[in-house]
Amino acid sequence: MPPQIFSSAITLDGRTDGAVDSREKLLEFCFDYCYWSVDPADPHYASQEEVFQDLGVSVLSGASEGYNVCLFAYGQTGSGKTYTMMGTPDSIGLTPRICQVHHWIQDVVFSLCPRSFLEIYNERVRDLLRQGEQKKRASLRVREHPEKGPYVQDLSQHVVSDCKQAMDLLEEGIANRITAATHNHDASSRSHAIFTIQYTQATLENNLPSETVSKINLVDLAGSERADPHYCRDRLTEGSNINKSLVTLGIVISALAQNSQMSSSCQSINSMASEGDGSMVGSHSSSLSGGGGGGGRRHCFIPYRDSVLTWLLKDSLGGNSKTIMIATVSPSANSYNETLSTLRYAAHARNIVNKPRVNEDANVRLIRELREEIDRLKSMLLSFEMRNPSPSLSDERDGNLSEIVLQNELKVTQGRHRWLHLPDRQCSSQLIKPVFFHLI
Numbered sequence: 486m487p488p489q490i491f492s493s494a495i496t497l498d499g500r501t502d503g504a505v506d507s508r509e510k511l512l513e514f515c516f517d518y519c520y521w522s523v524d525p526a527d528p529h530y531a532s533q534e535e536v537f538q539d540l541g542v543s544v545l546s547g548a549s550e551g552y553n554v555c556l557f558a559y560g561q562t563g564s565g566k567t568y569t570m571m572g573t574p575d576s577i578g579l580t581p582r583i584c585q586v587h588h589w590i591q592d593v594v595f596s597l598c599p600r601s602f603l604e605i606y607n608e609r610v611r612d613l614l615r616q617g618e619q620k621k622r623a624s625l626r627v628r629e630h631p632e633k634g635p636y637v638q639d640l641s642q643h644v645v646s647d648c649k650q651a652m653d654l655l656e657e658g659i660a661n662r663i664t665a666a667t668h669n670h671d672a673s674s675r676s677h678a679i680f681t682i683q684y685t686q687a688t689l690e691n692n693l694p695s696e697t698v699s700k701i702n703l704v705d706l707a708g709s710e711r712a713d714p715h716y717c718r719d720r721l722t723e724g725s726n727i728n729k730s731l732v733t734l735g736i737v738i739s740a741l742a743q744n745s746q747m748s749s750s751c752q753s754i755n756s757m758a759s760e761g762d763g764s765m766v767g768s769h770s771s772s773l774s775g776g777g778g779g780g781g782r783r784h785c786f787i788p789y790r791d792s793v794l795t796w797l798l799k800d801s802l803g804g805n806s807k808t809i810m811i812a813t814v815s816p817s818a819n820s821y822n823e824t825l826s827t828l829r830y831a832a833h834a835r836n837i838v839n840k841p842r843v844n845e846d847a848n849v850r851l852i853r854e855l856r857e858e859i860d861r862l863k864s865m866l867l868s869f870e871m872r873n874p875s876p877s878l879s880d881e882r883d884g885n886l887s888e889i890v891l892q893n894e895l896k897v898t899q900g901r902h903r904w905l906h907l908p909d910r911q912c913s914s915q916l917i918k919p920v921f922f923h924l925i
């Protein structure tokens with residue numbers, strides 16, 4: 486997404502709340518997009534479609550390029566997170582629109598899009614799509630794979646073949662989510678919900694296989710709110726767990742932002758130093774390397790595991806993912822403090838620099854590289870033969886090159902065999918069928 490930076494300002498001016506002081510303050514925040522969706526009659530009113538065109542389309546294009554993408558909504562309770570992420574039957578939100586991912590991809594040999602939907606309620610993970618009442622209530626374990634990162638053990642994965650099935654699945658999950666009435670909102674989400682689409686696409690580029698696997702995480706967080714002693718015990722426990730995980734999220738975001746800023750200042754000092762004279766280079770680089778980076782300051786420890794939410798979003802927040810944060814705020818002057826805190830949160834998040842990479846299947850990459858090598862060797866053979874028509878001169882070299890070509894072709898055959906017989910391909914073989922996608 487090309488960054489379009491506007492500057493926003495919120496003021497104390499115009500507040501009607503009597504408890505508020507009358508000082509006028511101007512606070513500035515940077516953001517990429519800003520939407521006003523209070524009054525549909527307003528000329529600046531932003532519809533769900535407009536939000537999708539800006540954010541949803543970049544999620545889909547990131548995933549189709551092979552990147553992991555995460556989109557999460559953060560904000561005060563009742564400020565419109567669920568409305569933005571899920572929407573209403575009359576005005577569908579980002580998740581159902583993104584669910585129609587099939588329609589956006591062309592020229593794909595096959596694609597697998599298993600989806601899962603979980604909620605984190607009181608620091609426990611529940612599967613929102615598990616059949617059977619008892620299974621729905623069971624909490625699942627979070628584990629960490631050394632390469633793939635944190636995942637939920639035994640989370641059900643569902644493959645759908647059309648938009649209708651995708652929508653049914655989403656609606657089933659939303660209906661299973663825990664909501665309760667609070668002072669600000671009569672159907673407040675009491676859990677964080679993560680809808681994941683695992684998107685695999687295989688294509689043939691110049692007759693060479695290419696396969697990327699990307700993950701789209703769509704996250705609707707529970708809203709932050711102040712504890713009220715008049716709530717019942719369940720509401721208080723939920724509230725304290727929600728706040729605890731949001732505080733951890735805040736700490737993780739701040740620490741990541743601090744580390745990213747430290748890395749970028751290190752880089753600019755290094756580049757300034759390398760542009761300067763020799764003595765400067767020596768003094769700067771020694772102080773940086775001696776201190777472990779950041780001019781003697783160490784990178785902060787990131788407490789991902791302090792909450793289930795941050796643990797599961799580890800990659801999305803500070804790793805291999807393109808991540809978009811939507812900060813929802815209320816237009817009410819009474820919400821001034823929450824609005825300010827949400828904007829500060831978002832401002833910190835904006836400083837994080839992730840390192841997304843294209844998630845290409847290692848076998849397929851090897852096959853492609855070997856094929857490229859074979860083509861290169863074949864053209865070398867050809868040009869060598871043309872330059873040395875005498876058979877006696879070219880025989881030995883010819884033989885060596887031909888041998889390498891043969892060996893590589895054998896590796897390609899073995900690699901293709903391994904790729905086609907990977908366990909996930911076998912167990913879901915009924916799902917792998919050639920599909921020809923068209924844009925609607």
Ligand SMILES: Nc1ncnc2c1ncn2[C@@H]1O[C@H](COP(=O)(O)OP(=O)(O)OP(=O)(O)O)[C@@H](O)[C@H]1O
Binds near residue numbers: 565674675707708813
């Ligand atoms: N832009 C909007 N246009 C129309 N209605 C909206 C808009 N934003 C929110 N609403 C409505 O306001 C109410 C609260 O919104 P929503 O449920 O999205 O809040 P939330 O931030 O998810 O709250 P919580 O954290 O308590 O779950 C809902 O009835 C929703 O439909």
